[in-house]
Amino acid sequence: MNRPVDNLNEIVDxxxxxTLSRRRFLTHAMAIGLSGVAATSLLGACxxxxxxxxxxxxxxxxxxxxxxSGGTSGKRLKAALVTPQKTGDLGPVDAMxxxxxxxxxxxxxxxxxxxxxxxEYLDAAQSLAAKGYDLILGAFPPxxxxxxxxAPKYKDKYFANIIGQVTDTxxxxxxxxxxxxxxxxxxxxxxxxYTKTGKIGTxxxxxxxxxxxxxxxxxxxxxxxxxxxxxxxxxxxxxxxFEDPSSGNRVANLLHEQGADVVFCxxxxxxxxxxxxxxxxxxxFVATGMDTDQCLQHPDSTxxxxxxxxxxxxxxVMEEVHNGKFTPGTSQKGIIDGGDDICTFDxxxxxxxxxxxxxxxxxxxxxxxxRAMLWDLRAKILSGELKVSQEVTGIS
Numbered sequence: 295m296n297r298p299v300d301n302l303n304e305i306v307d308x309x310x311x312x313t314l315s316r317r318r319f320l321t322h323a324m325a326i327g328l329s330g331v332a333a334t335s336l337l338g339a340c341x342x343x344x345x346x347x348x349x350x351x352x353x354x355x356x357x358x359x360x361x362x363s364g365g366t367s368g369k370r371l372k373a374a375l376v377t378p379q380k381t382g383d384l385g386p387v388d389a390m391x392x393x394x395x396x397x398x399x400x401x402x403x404x405x406x407x408x409x410x411x412x413x414e415y416l417d418a419a420q421s422l423a424a425k426g427y428d429l430i431l432g433a434f435p436p437x438x439x440x441x442x443x444x445a446p447k448y449k450d451k452y453f454a455n456i457i458g459q460v461t462d463t464x465x466x467x468x469x470x471x472x473x474x475x476x477x478x479x480x481x482x483x484x485x486x487x488y489t490k491t492g493k494i495g496t497x498x499x500x501x502x503x504x505x506x507x508x509x510x511x512x513x514x515x516x517x518x519x520x521x522x523x524x525x526x527x528x529x530x531x532x533x534x535x536f537e538d539p540s541s542g543n544r545v546a547n548l549l550h551e552q553g554a555d556v557v558f559c560x561x562x563x564x565x566x567x568x569x570x571x572x573x574x575x576x577x578x579f580v581a582t583g584m585d586t587d588q589c590l591q592h593p594d595s596t597x598x599x600x601x602x603x604x605x606x607x608x609x610x611v612m613e614e615v616h617n618g619k620f621t622p623g624t625s626q627k628g629i630i631d632g633g634d635d636i637c638t639f640d641x642x643x644x645x646x647x648x649x650x651x652x653x654x655x656x657x658x659x660x661x662x663x664x665r666a667m668l669w670d671l672r673a674k675i676l677s678g679e680l681k682v683s684q685e686v687t688g689i690s
Contacts (some may be wrong), residue, residue: 297490298520299664301326302336306663309340327520327560331680332483333665339666372408373398373612374422375456376440377433378415379537381407383563385585386604390433390456393605397612403429408671413518415440426474429615431456431608434536435502441467452620454611456604457504462623470607473628474507475514476675477600478558480636481582482515484598484668485522485556488580488660495549496527496558497542497568498537508560508600518671526552527689530564542567546581555579556597569596580656587637598639603632603648630676640665646676 305322308314314322316337323333375394379387391407398405406427410418415432419440422430429452432441438460441453445467455469485494496512498505509527516523528549530541542564546557550571559568561584569588571579572595583589583599607627614620627633638650639657640664657665674680 296487298327298523299487299660300330301407302487302664303661306336306340306661307563309337310651323404327486327522329518329521332518332671333673335670335674336667339663354455369402371401371403371427371428371615372406373403373429373431373615374408374409374427375431375433375608376410376419376422376437378410378412378436379434379562380409383537383566384588384591385562385565386457386602387433389586389603389605390431390608391605393608394431394612396605397609400609401612401616405618411549412436416443419444419453423451428452429454429612429660432458432613434458438469452488452615453612456611457602459503459624466620468620468622469624470611470633471504471624471626472602472634473626473631473684474504474602474634475511475684476509476628477602477634477636478511479515479675480511480668480672481518481558481596481598481600482512482525483671484515484636484639484657485558485582486516486518486520487664488597488656489520489523489554489556491553491555492520493524493526493553494523494552494556494558495525495552497530497545497549497560497564498527498562499530499560499562501529505560506686507684508622509689510684511682512558513686513689519667524553525689526554536562536564538564539567539570543571546571546579547575550575550579551632556582558582559584559601561585572596583637587635587649587651589639589656590651590653595656596654597656598654599637601635601637601649603627603634606632606648628675629672636668636672639668639681642669644672645667 309319319329320333321522394405431454435458438458445453445464453467457471458469528545546568559565565625569592573592580597585602588599589596641652643650
């Protein structure tokens with residue numbers, strides 16, 4: 295069985311050779327599973343000689359209102375990251391740590407990272423506040439209650455939940471998290487083109503508001519590029535669903551046994567198990583990464599990665615505190631806001647991409663016109679022409 299991308303290559307070649315009209319091009323592309331939007335994007339890519347679409351420019355960050363008055367640029371500050379997930383995950387926590395270090399260097403902060411387990415969240419964060427830390431960053435939703443309880447008690451300190459949600463009513467507390475549906479939508483659209491079996495699957499860590507946005511994206515994207523594809527997902531669950539590479543490996547192999555030859559992941563250290571399973575499958579299936587560009591860890595078996603810029607989130611909060619322009623409340627950032635994206639899976643450098651990387655192997659093997667179609671879909675998200683729902687529908 296040919297992959298949809300192989301059939302598309304034939305259509306693209308015929309069009310480029312002049313043996314296929316624009317109308318017949320669209321008819322053939324839709325006949326093999328592309329939606330009208332995707333087929334039109336592919337046609338546009340062919341008409342522009344296969345160059346990746348530049349898309350729009352990234353939207354500006356939300357206006358800064360309220361918060362503390364006056365900057366702190368002349369004062370040495372202290373910031374700490376409190377994380378219930380361990381460092382060394384080659385994913386979100388390491389990205390946060392990198393952002394903390396960069397913010398410390400650029401904005402005159404002494405920094406510290408504190409790893410905690412359940413039951414230690416409050417004591418660890420309160421101890422830091424009592425020791426005079428100006429900014430306390432809590433990682434992930436489990437830290438939310440701790441930050442909400444401490445912020446009113448330490449009104450001269452700043453608190454921020456990175457990847458979480460908080461109330462808007464506390465002036466020294468904020469949260470930042472990714473949209474999640476945009477980048478997963480693009481991964482799904484790409485995976486549905488690549489699959490040969492017609493089956494794609496996702497290793498979901500758990501079900502919560504953040505993970506459901508991922509699931510919403512995964513469950514929509516493939517429908518745009520391969521209406522004949524079948525999508526499924528399996529939960530990791532357990533006590534530590536984000537720190538369980540062994541279960542990630544097991545579930546990825548289970549999805550492959552059920553026919554999936556493209557397996558998506560959902561982040562954390564669990565993703566390492568998914569990536570390793572694909573690398574050990576001897577070409578049986580490819581995986582996608584999450585958070586950082588994890589294609590570079592296993593370039594022969596990783597199709598693409600969903601980028602989440604946790605480091606930039608940490609950095610931006612430190613900048614706000616440094617400049618005296620702290621903005622309370624929750625902000626959710628998608629591709630247009632610089633919160634998430636798809637990696638540069640084909641080694642291109644599309645406009646407005648925060649962190650283009652090279653060294654990918656699977657993506658560059660796909661036809662230039664097909665790759666350009668993905669960048670055109672991204673451009674449509676940036677422009678607002680294509681809107682990805684954050685609601686999970688049609689699956690349970």
